[in-house]
Amino acid sequence: MTDVRPMIEVRGARKFFGPLEVLKGIDFSVARGQIVAVIGPSGSGKSTLLRSINHLETLDGGEVWLDGVKVNQTLPRRAFEKHINSVRQQMGMVFQHFNLFPHLSVAENIAIAPMKLKGMAKVDARALALKMLDKVGLADKIDAFPARLSGGQKQRVAIARALAMQPKVMLFDEATSALDPELVDEVNLVMKQLAAEHMTMVIVTHEMRFAAEVADRVIFMADGAVVEEGKPDDLFRNPVQERTRSFLKKFLNG
Amino acid sequence: MDIALIGRIIPVFVQAAWTTVQLSLLSLVLGLAVAALIAGLRLSHLAVLRFIGTAYVSVFRGTPALLQIFLLYFGGPQIGIQLEPFAAGAIALGLNIAAYMAESIRGGVLSVDRGQMEAARSLGFGEGQSMRWIVLPQAAKLMIRPLGVNAVALVKGTALVATISVVELTYTAQRFIGSTYKPFEIFAVTAVLYMIMVYGLTLVIDRLDRAYAEEA
Ligand SMILES: Nc1ncnc2c1ncn2[C@@H]1O[C@H](COP(=O)(O)OP(=O)(O)OP(=O)(O)O)[C@@H](O)[C@H]1O
Ligand SMILES: [Mg+2]
Numbered sequence: 001m002t003d004v005r006p007m008i009e010v011r012g013a014r015k016f017f018g019p020l021e022v023l024k025g026i027d028f029s030v031a032r033g034q035i036v037a038v039i040g041p042s043g044s045g046k047s048t049l050l051r052s053i054n055h056l057e058t059l060d061g062g063e064v065w066l067d068g069v070k071v072n073q074t075l076p077r078r079a080f081e082k083h084i085n086s087v088r089q090q091m092g093m094v095f096q097h098f099n100l101f102p103h104l105s106v107a108e109n110i111a112i113a114p115m116k117l118k119g120m121a122k123v124d125a126r127a128l129a130l131k132m133l134d135k136v137g138l139a140d141k142i143d144a145f146p147a148r149l150s151g152g153q154k155q156r157v158a159i160a161r162a163l164a165m166q167p168k169v170m171l172f173d174e175a176t177s178a179l180d181p182e183l184v185d186e187v188n189l190v191m192k193q194l195a196a197e198h199m200t201m202v203i204v205t206h207e208m209r210f211a212a213e214v215a216d217r218v219i220f221m222a223d224g225a226v227v228e229e230g231k232p233d234d235l236f237r238n239p240v241q242e243r244t245r246s247f248l249k250k251f252l253n254g
Numbered sequence: 255m256d257i258a259l260i261g262r263i264i265p266v267f268v269q270a271a272w273t274t275v276q277l278s279l280l281s282l283v284l285g286l287a288v289a290a291l292i293a294g295l296r297l298s299h300l301a302v303l304r305f306i307g308t309a310y311v312s313v314f315r316g317t318p319a320l321l322q323i324f325l326l327y328f329g330g331p332q333i334g335i336q337l338e339p340f341a342a343g344a345i346a347l348g349l350n351i352a353a354y355m356a357e358s359i360r361g362g363v364l365s366v367d368r369g370q371m372e373a374a375r376s377l378g379f380g381e382g383q384s385m386r387w388i389v390l391p392q393a394a395k396l397m398i399r400p401l402g403v404n405a406v407a408l409v410k411g412t413a414l415v416a417t418i419s420v421v422e423l424t425y426t427a428q429r430f431i432g433s434t435y436k437p438f439e440i441f442a443v444t445a446v447l448y449m450i451m452v453y454g455l456t457l458v459i460d461r462l463d464r465a466y467a468e469e470a
Contacts, residue, residue, distance in 0.1 A: 056372055081380055089378035099373035103391045113377040116387060158373075165377060 005068050007032045007169055007200045008053060014061035015048055015224075022048050024224040025062065030169070033198035037211035037232070040221035041247060046204045049221070050173050053202065054091045055084050066090060067168055089117060092162025092170040096178050098154040100146040100161070106133070107142045110161045117165070132160035136190050152183030156190055169200040177206055188214075208251055212236050220244045256439050263430060263443060270426035271447045277344055277422055278409045278451075284348030285408065286401075289355030296360050307356070314353030320414050322346050327418045343415030343422075351408045358404055362397035363389060395466040402459035406452055413448075423447055 006029035015023040022045045030036050038046050051057040053064055055071055064071040071087050073080075101109050110132055111125035120128070126142075133139045136156035146154055155175055162170060172191065176184045188210050194201065195214050205211050211218055212232040219229040220239075228241045239245045295307030314322065326335070327342040337345070366389050374384035416425035427444040431437045 054376055056376065085378045085380050088376055091376070093373075093376035095369060095373065097369055099367070099369040101370065101373070101388055101392075103395075112387060113379065116383065117378050161377070 005032075006030060006065070007034070007067055008202065009065040010049070010053065010062065011065075012062035013049065013052055013059050013064065015045070015052060015057060016060050022224050023052070023059070023062075026221075026224075026226055028219060028226060028229070030200055030202060033200055034216050035195050035199075035201045035203065035214055037215035037218045038202065038204045038221060039206070039208065039211055039218060039247075040227075044221045045224040046221055047173050050093075050171050050202060050204050053171060054088050054093055056093075085117075089113075089165050090168045092159075092165060092167035094155070094158055094162055094170065094172045094175045096174040098146075098151070098158045098178075100149075100154055100158055102146050104145075105142075106138070106144050106146070106149075106157050109146065109157060110164045113161070113165050128164055129160070132164045133157070135163065135193070136160045137186075150183060151179045152186045155179065155187045159187075159190055159194075163194075169202070170194065172201065172203045172205070174204055174206060176210075208236065208248070220247065222247070256436055259434060259436055260439055260443055263440065266430075267423065267426060267443055267447060270421060270423045271451065273340075273420070274409070274412050274422040274448075275451060277340065277347070277412050277415065277420065278405075280344040281348035281351060281408055281412070282405060284345065285351040285355050285404075288349060288352035289359055292352060292356035293359035293363070296356060297363060311353045311356055314350050319347070319350045319411060320417065322350050323414055323418060339415070339418045339420045343412070343418060343420045347408060347411060347415065351404055351411070354404045354407070355401055358397055358400035359393075361400060362393035362395075365396045366392045395463075398459065398463045398466060402456070402463075405455055405459070409451055409455060410448065 008030040010026055010028050013023050013026040014021070026045075026049060028036070038049065040046050048057055052059050053066075053071070055064070059072055066087055067090070069087065071084070073083065075083055101112070104112060107126055107129045110129035111120075111122070114120040114128055115122065115125045130139060130142060133142055136159055138153060138156055138160070141149065141153060141157070146157070149157065159170075159175075175191070176187050179187065184207070188207075191201070191203070191210075192214055203211070203215065215232050217229060218232050218235045220227050220235065220241075220243075222243050228235060228239060228244045235244065236248065239248060292307050292310050295303045296311070298304050298307070323343060323346040326346045327337065327339065330337055330342065363385075370388050370392065371384050374388040375381070379387065412422060413424040415422060416428060419425060423444055427440050430440050434440065
């Protein structure tokens with residue numbers, strides 16, 4: 001029997017910030033090894049949705065499942081902390097502004113979670129850091145501090161840091177929008193490489209071309225709802241919804 | 255200017271300054287410990303704890319330090335707290351400076367970019383672990399300067415305990431004025447000794463600050 005259980009499943013996700021309803025009941029699922037790109041205008045709730053998946057935002061309604069485990073389950077405080085920490089260890093997250101730890105070297109940035117959370121020995125964690133850095137093409141920066149790196153290098157280290165926990169899925173929130181244009185490709189390349197290795201990924205992005213290239217499925221969000229979703233070819237070339245059409249038009253002309 | 259007098263009193267005044275140093279160090283250690291606790295309360299998720307922390311800071315910053323010293327030393331015995339002047343002074347000063355230091359510590363923690371905590375949590379670190387390994391090491395650097403300002407204020411503030419006859423520098427100065435009627439010489443010597451102590455302290459603070467700055 002093949003494993004048809006989705007890797008990520010979001011059902012009826014609702015989120016309010018004060019009176020503002022930011023997610024209005026979102027449903028979607030991501031199969032194992034699938035790559036989903038989430039696009040949509042600014043403020044449509046893409047980041048909130050992504051952050052809800054690993055519970056950086058708490059949903060007001062709906063469910064999130066990771067590989068058959070309910071993420072936002074109701075548990076006593078301590079038990080929930082334990083649960084959520086273990087869930088998060090299985091989900092890598094990459095932020096727009098990298099969020100590397102500036103007081104730690106590149107090696108330590110990558111090694112600290114495996115060491116403190118998995119009890120990995122220091123030498124092993126360093127070897128792991130080197131391996132991950134190799135993957136993102138930065139082995140020579142292992143002893144540098146984040147402040148010495150370019151934006152593109154920082155983001156690649158951030159990806160290496162997330163990968164070091166051997167996550168089941170990777171979540172990207174506009175990983176390249178804080179970068180100078182000439183540094184975007186090096187990060188995209190790393191993401192494509194992950195795609196080739198069949199990493200399950202959810203990618204929030206403003207780069208339509210990249211979304212079209214890398215994603216198996218594209219979700220277009222507006223005003224806290226999924227307006228349309230489909231294969232990149234269909235969604236980009238023949239959008240069904242008027243809202244999608246006007247968004248894409250603005251994007252391509254703008 | 256009575257140079258001979260200055261020469262005569264210096265050994266006694268250096269001794270008194272040493273008492274001031276001890277008093278400062280004791281209150282500093284107590285102050286830092288209490289400050290860490292209060293800052294923790296102020297940063298807590300629980301409203302009750304936050305309230306307790308805020309109340310502490312409001313009370314100790316909202317009333318004169320001199321009054322706090324009097325309350326403990328003169329008022330203490332009435333509620334069964336009988337303390338020597340030195341102990342009462344050190345404790346009152348420590349509890350007082352803790353209110354200011356708590357704010358310096360809290361400020362440091364809050365100045366660390368929120369994204370740091372989020373990145374740590376997203377890796378699977380718990381809240382306490384994220385604080386311990388990610389936020390606090392960065393906050394420490396940001397706290398050194400403001401805590402240094404608090405420490406300098408503390409050293410100068412020790413002069414207040416002269417009022418409950420702790421034989422520190424200011425008390426000694428007052429006593430000598432009573433017997434020599436040479437307030438200018440005596441206060442000048444006293445001022446110089448305070449300045450030396452404060453200068454020494456700023457050197458330590460600068461060193462700490464630089465040591466931390468080099469790390470990153
Ligand atoms: N912590 C918060 N408190 C209050 N409102 C928030 C908060 N975070 C987001 N919002 C609001 O929620 C809405 C959705 O925000 P979100 O960041 O999810 O949008 P987005 O699609 O990621 O936008 P962008 O493309 O600009 O990143 C916006 O109106 C935003 O102002
Ligand atoms: Mg966003």
